[in-house]
Amino acid sequence: MKPFIIGAVLAYVLNCGTNCLEKNILSKLEYFKSRPHKSRAVSITIAFLLLIGVIVGIIAYIIPEIVSSIQNVVNFFVGIDSETVHEYLNSFLTKHNIDISVSTYRSLLKTTDNAMNSLTSSLKYMPEMLTSIATHTISFASSLVSIIMGIMIAVYMLLDKEKLLHFCKKTLFILFSKKQVEGIANTIKYTNSVFNSFVVGKTIDSLIIAIIFFIGSIILNLPYPMLFAIIIGITNMIPYFGPFIGAVPVVALTILINPIKGLWVLIFIVVLQQFDGVILGPRILGDSIGLKPIGVIFAIIVGGAIAGPLGMFFGVPIFSVLFTIFSNFVEKLYNSKNTVENKLEKETNKDDDTEKSE
Numbered sequence: 001m002k003p004f005i006i007g008a009v010l011a012y013v014l015n016c017g018t019n020c021l022e023k024n025i026l027s028k029l030e031y032f033k034s035r036p037h038k039s040r041a042v043s044i045t046i047a048f049l050l051l052i053g054v055i056v057g058i059i060a061y062i063i064p065e066i067v068s069s070i071q072n073v074v075n076f077f078v079g080i081d082s083e084t085v086h087e088y089l090n091s092f093l094t095k096h097n098i099d100i101s102v103s104t105y106r107s108l109l110k111t112t113d114n115a116m117n118s119l120t121s122s123l124k125y126m127p128e129m130l131t132s133i134a135t136h137t138i139s140f141a142s143s144l145v146s147i148i149m150g151i152m153i154a155v156y157m158l159l160d161k162e163k164l165l166h167f168c169k170k171t172l173f174i175l176f177s178k179k180q181v182e183g184i185a186n187t188i189k190y191t192n193s194v195f196n197s198f199v200v201g202k203t204i205d206s207l208i209i210a211i212i213f214f215i216g217s218i219i220l221n222l223p224y225p226m227l228f229a230i231i232i233g234i235t236n237m238i239p240y241f242g243p244f245i246g247a248v249p250v251v252a253l254t255i256l257i258n259p260i261k262g263l264w265v266l267i268f269i270v271v272l273q274q275f276d277g278v279i280l281g282p283r284i285l286g287d288s289i290g291l292k293p294i295g296v297i298f299a300i301i302v303g304g305a306i307a308g309p310l311g312m313f314f315g316v317p318i319f320s321v322l323f324t325i326f327s328n329f330v331e332k333l334y335n336s337k338n339t340v341e342n343k344l345e346k347e348t349n350k351d352d353d354t355e356k357s358e
Contacts, residue, residue, distance in 0.1 A: 006150025011157040014051065016200055018043045018158055044158050048151070065226040191321045198317045205284045206236040209276055216268055223257050232269070236276070238312045239296050243273040291320050 021043035026032045032039040157164060172181045210233025217225035228250045235246030247269045255262030291299070296316055303315020 002146045003149035004153055006147060007153025007157060010150060010154035011161070014044070014047045014154065015158060015161070016196055017047045017050070021046055040159060044155060048155070062226065062230070066230065187321075187325060190324065194317045194320050198320075201284045202237055202239075202313075205276065205281055206233045208280060209233060209236050209272060213268075213272060216272070220261065220264055220268065222254060222261060222265060224253070228253075232272075238309070239300065239316055240293070241300055241312070243269070243276075291316070291323065295319065295323060 018040075022039050026039040026043055032042070169181070169185070172184060176184065210229045213232045214225055214229035217228055222228065231250055232243075232246045235242040238245065247266070250269070251262055251266050254265045299315040299319035300312045303311035303313070303319070305311070306315070
């Protein structure tokens with residue numbers, strides 16, 4: 001089933017893009033107006049070419065940049081020992097005319113020594129982590145046959161999506177009543193709408209934030225601009241908590257290299273996230289999930305506890321769908337009970353009036 005799962009995921013992800021190309025661009029061209037089948041084929045081809053182009057770009061440019069940045073970070077920390085940290089600390093205190101007591105100074109030295117020892121022990125596992133990444137990459141390459149089959153299946157799914165949907169509807173009508181099928185269809189439509197709006201919108205939003213941060217990093221002459229931009233972009237996918245999660249490693253690494261630039265990075269991230277939260281995010285996402293902040297926070301915490309970072313991201317649209325279904329169920333039961341009680345109350349009042357008149 002692996003190729004079919006890959007194909008279904010690819011078809012779902014690319015369906016939004018192919019629909020946009022087919023309905024908004026190609027259908028308006030004179031050549032494709034009388035050839036709708038060719039319009040579908042061309043839109044699918046363009047979508048897959050764009051996907052392949054993005055993957056090739058990541059492999060050819062972004063991954064080497066990330067590996068180089070990580071290697072530079074590792075080399076930077078490996079070259080630091082306790083004496084270097086002590087010299088840097090003394091220089092920093094002298095330069096800024098900071099006067100502290102002997103006990104505070106010794107406590108500060110002890111804290112930095114402990115932090116360096118912890119960091120050094122952590123870096124010992126870096127080669128093992130890189131080996132693990134290489135192993136998973138080789139394993140991914142060995143699954144190339146399943147991926148190719150998945151791409152072919154995705155193409156056929158996109159070409160015949162109306163027939164597939166019609167077959168699924170007929171199957172549902174066989175298994176369930178008409179009213180139940182309508183309820184299932186409405187739930188699927190709403191789920192699709194939430195996931196499309198949230199996932200696609202959040203991806204575009206985070207990509208724009210990553211590009212802005214990358215440009216700002218180059219202007220501010222920050223270290224590792226590509227690595228930092230990717231960290232900010234990926235963590236920005238998580239609502240509310242994401243920007244804070246991404247800011248911690250970026251600001252911490254910059255402060256270790258240049259404390260003044262670290263302050264500028266912190267200010268830049270705060271301004272960027274305010275821009276995202278107040279201007280960019282609402283314009284792209286709108287009210288796509290229909291959840292109050294408390295619901296989003298609950299979804300992130302529970303999703304993170306269940307499935308880590310992916311759970312924190314996908315927990316929001318999943319919880320939104322489940323909460324909407326539950327709300328509709330409660331509303332339906334409430335209205336039903338309220339109607340019955342009102343009816344009984346009217347009948348009781350009617351009987352009382354009848355008794356009084358007698």
